[in-house]
Structure formats: C-alpha cells, structure tokens
Amino acid sequence: MKNQYTADALRVSPGKSIFLFLCWWILSTVLASVIIGYIGTTTIGRMRWATLVQDIFMFIMPVVLTMLIVARQPMAFTGLGNRVTSRQVLWVILISILAIPAMNCLVAWNENIHFPQSMAGLESVLRGSEERARGFVDMLMGGDSVTDLLLGILIMGVLTGFAEELFFRGGLQPLLCKFMHDNHHAAIWATAVIFSAVHLQFFGFFPRVLMGAFFGYLFCWSGSLRLSVFAHALNNSLVVINFWLMNKGIAGGDINTLGSQGSTVHIILAVASAVATGAALYYFATKISQTSCGGK
Template structure:
C-alpha cells in the first residue's frame, strides 16, 4: 500500500485523522481489557465499569486498573503509529514521519534525561503554586468542580502507585513510565506538534499550542502550568533534535523518577520528612540553582543539537521540524 503522500493532506486533516485512529485504538484497547479482565480475573461487566470510580472495591482492582491503563495508552500510541502508514508516500519509510533526522549523538538521550532530573526543584515550585491557585469569583462553581476532579484523579493515582513489592514497581514503570513516554510523544510531538508547526509555519507556535493541548487533555487544572512547561521542554527537544527518541527519553525520566522516589519513600529508604506526594516547593536555594542549571542545559542542548545533527533525511518534507 503506497498510501497518501504526506504533503497531499492538510495538517488539520492529519490531526483529525489522528483523532479518529486514536479513538479506534482506545475502543479496541478497552474491549481487549474487558475480555482479559473477564477471562483472567473473573470480573463482570459491572465490576469492570466500577474501576474508574472505586478500583479498590473491585477484585484484583490494582492489576486490572494497570491492565486497562497500559492497554489504553498502547491503543492511543497505536493510533498515532498507524497514521504514517496511511499517509506515507512511495519509497519513504514510515518511521521518518516521527524522526526526519537520525539521532545525532547518543548522549542527547542522557542529556534530555538529566535535564528532567535537574529541573525537579523548579517543577516543585510550579506544582506548589499551581495547586494553591484560585479562579476568579465568577468561576467559583467551575473551581469546585475542577478541585473535585483533581481529588478523584489524585485518589486513583495514589491507589495505582502503592508499590508493595519490587514486582509492582516494575509493572508501574512499564505502564506509567514507558508506555506513556512512547504513546504520548508519538501523539503530541510526533503528530500534533509537527502538523501545527507546518500549519502555522512557526515552530514556536506549534510547540506552544501542542504543549497547551498536552496539558489540557490530562484534565488536571491545578497541575496545568507545570505540565504545560514540561510540554514546552519536550516540544523544543523534538524541534531541535528532529528525532522522537529525545523527548521520549525525557518523558520517561519524568515519570520513572517520580515512581522510584515514591517507592523509596513507601519503603522508608528516604527521610521520614520527605513526602513525594506533597505539593510543596523545595527550598528556594535549590529552586534557584535548578533554574540556572536547567537553563544552561537547555542552551547547551540547543547549540549542540544544531551543530551535531545530521542532514535532514527527507529535506523536501514540509512537515519536518523547522530548525
């Protein structure tokens, strides 16, 4: 199947096609999760429907919730992965849709991961500020609704991240770190951002809009700002490198680092006063140092990626990231 040439389809249509494929992938994933939950764990359809509201009341709730979460993310990523197969032009490998440039240097992946770890104190300050933000008086009802949704999401997250054994931690790393790093980067950077860049003819507009969508889709309004900032970092890493593996490495580190800290705290390997779940900013000297180091790392990555990147694999592809 030769498919449709990428340049023949408007960027907006490519994004809409992604939405359709992602919805189809999510539906297939939910159906597969239901079949497995019934055949492996003996759950009824009614019990399966209770997972989102009260997974702790469902038999094998943790395992089935992880199964559903993992398959849903995989279905989302599959929808994005199928898109270039539909669009690919003759004699053009589909993987170039997501990586128009080969990986310039292997250390880029480590540097992207290091950037995330170094920026943790800055993130803590943003998380603390955003968690305590208040909407204007005329949005009071919306604020109450948003906080209730936030509390519900926090309860589900706390349930899923109760790692009572190393085996549970490994499952958590696979489902909460590896799978979203691949699936969400394919969707938000690999498809949405690249098409917004092409549509508006500006890498900055594309990166900022994709970051806003990335944060908004998570439906956690009191965590919008730090997730938006993360989306910006991931977006620019993709633009500068032209290779989807770079933001994937950073995204994986973001999630995996938090899970490992949680596991260490739960098993009393960290100070009793340290609570990874608390929305508290780290001391201001560490936030200031983190800001300086993060800015320096970003600048270094920008300069080195521009200098070390190989030529574009498909120079004529207008959907390739802008330099």
C-alpha cells in the same frame, strides 16, 4: 534522510491529515473506553491492564493508522527512525535533575491557585477531578515489592512515556507544524497546551505545559522522537521510584518538596534551579542539538 520538515513529507494536505488523525483518535478512544469498561479498575492489576489498553488504543493506534495513510515515510515523519547520541541522553538526564526544584515550585504555585468566590463551584469540581486523578495514579503505584516497582516503571514510565510522546510529539506536533507552514515554535507550544489539557488536571496545567514544551523542543532539536520518549519515561519513572521509596519507608523525605516550601532556602534553590536549567537548555540547543527548529 527525510523527516517531518521536508516539503513533500505528506501525501495529502496537513488539514486533511489532522482531520484523519482526529477521527482515528475518537474511534480508538471509544474502543478503549468499551474495553476498559469491561476490564474494570477495581484492583491494581485491573488498573494496570486498563492503562495498557489506554496507551495502545488512545495514543499509539491513531498515530500508526494515520501515518500509514498520510506520511510518505512514517518512521521518518514521526522521528522514530532517527537515532540519538549518548551525549544527548546524558544532557537530558542532567537537565531533568536540575529542573526538579524549579518545577516543584511551579507545581506548588499552580496547586494553590484559587478562583474568585463567584467561581467557587467550578473550583470545587476541578479540585474533585484532580483528587480522583491523583487517587487513580496513587493506587496504580501502590505496593512496595520489587515487582510493583518494576511494573510501575514499565507501565507508567516506559509504556506511557512512549505512547504519549508518539501521539503528541510524533503525531500531532509535526502535523501541526506542517499545517502552520513550518512554524515550529507555534506547533511545539500548541501541542504542549493540548498535551496538558488532555490530562484534565487544571491544578497541574502550567507545569505540564512546560514539560510538554521541553519534550517538544527535544524532538525538534534532536530530530528524533527517541530523545523525547527517553525524557518522558525518565520523568515518569522518577515519580514512580520516589513513590515506591516512600512506600518502603526508605526515603527520608519527598523529593517533590524540594524548592516548594516557601522558605528562603527553598526559594533560592528554586531560582538557582531555574537559572541552571535555562543555561543547560541553551547549551543543549546551541551545542548539542543535531537540527534547528528554524527561524519561525
């Protein structure tokens, strides 16, 4: 079966394909901005509709329009046509759970970065942007009913997970890989950096880069976008569920504090989490994966 690694996967050059992809993205983003401006974000309901428009126009539409033109087999090139195994899914769940304390530690470190006094103004602007983004997400996940939970999982978990993975791993990553002469690792990390930068949240930048790289390697190792979509949706859904449980007063504590408190116990937990996650990733790459990312 042809996939993104075949030599004749594109009808036009990688450079022209990326340029077309960028043009479609700019056009779709403008259209999304107009529609979202009309809908507004003053209520939770309107924010949910705005998120739906954003995911469809900014992330799904550019990939569909580009691949229909440049890819000989769009489903294969994006990895959507390739299946995953139940074993792969179970290992992704395990890795995601194992990584929680280590990722929390990295998140806490990134959030506590402080700029030199000469750059205090820039830090203030970036932290203000961070707070606005967090406020948007918190409002979107507001509510403590079962309907709120299900809508949160559907919109922020499933839809956003699918849309962002289709755009970054299904569209951008394979195009960059072909542009970089099949240097898979460079394409994965370049896409991860862009993925994090697009979120415009510096104080969450480094954890999001690692998360993006994880999704990218899952795509590369499995040959299927479905696995990275599942991993992304799982990660987002866990955030939604944790937030909902705290809203309900059911959760005794925030799972995001595991490994991030700075005490000896939390440090040991974070280190153990990092080691276990690394071992699980190595096992997945060498024993579970269906494809190889190549020597480059």
